[in-house]
Amino acid sequence: MAVKTFTTGEVLTSADTNTYLANAGLVYITGGIQTGTTALNVDSVFTSTYLNYRLVMTDCKTSITDRALRINFRTGGTTNTSSVHDYAYRGLRSTGVTGDTSSAAVSFAEIGIYIGTFADLELGAASIDIMSPQTSTRTFGVANAVGYESGAYQMRNGGFVYNGNQSFDGFRISLSNTGNIAFQWQLYGYRKA
């Protein structure tokens, strides 16, 4: 494990910095700003360097209301829409109204953001841990999300699974129906050692 205890007066070398101080914990891989189209497709980001990843999205908005955000995974530039996705979220709005959602054996997974009111405003965010997408095993996801729906912010916690053994190198974020989607995103890898 890349850990070193430095002693008082010890000289910090560039090698030590590169080994022990850089790339600690969550390592930034890539990110960007999505705008003006119906979906974002990201390729060549899941590699054997990391087993698990975190996708953080914010400033999310949709051009049409009543839209849930979805995730699919990609391999070699092709989106996988096999009907083997399960997802489930517990939801609670700030008004106290519940907003659970779930589906089994469908062609996509949701990430917990639902924009029901006020299109074209920054009304959603999510932090999604994606486990083992690159290995030829199940891909799991755990998400915490916020979206604006029916006059209140709705918080959802839950997860999803691609219930098949498949290796992916990318992902796709889209909507449950027509319309454009916009958000800022950053992808990190959990350092293994």
Place this chain on the structure above:
Amino acid sequence: MSNTEPLIETFYDAITNTTIQRELTKEEMALLPELEQNEE
């Protein structure tokens, strides 16, 4: 409900570090998940 209209999507590849926006091909559209009118 299926989407039969041309769709413009964003594609980013981390290897080339390039982002493009383009219409989906017919093959890509055929692979899209079914769209829903409303959440469940």
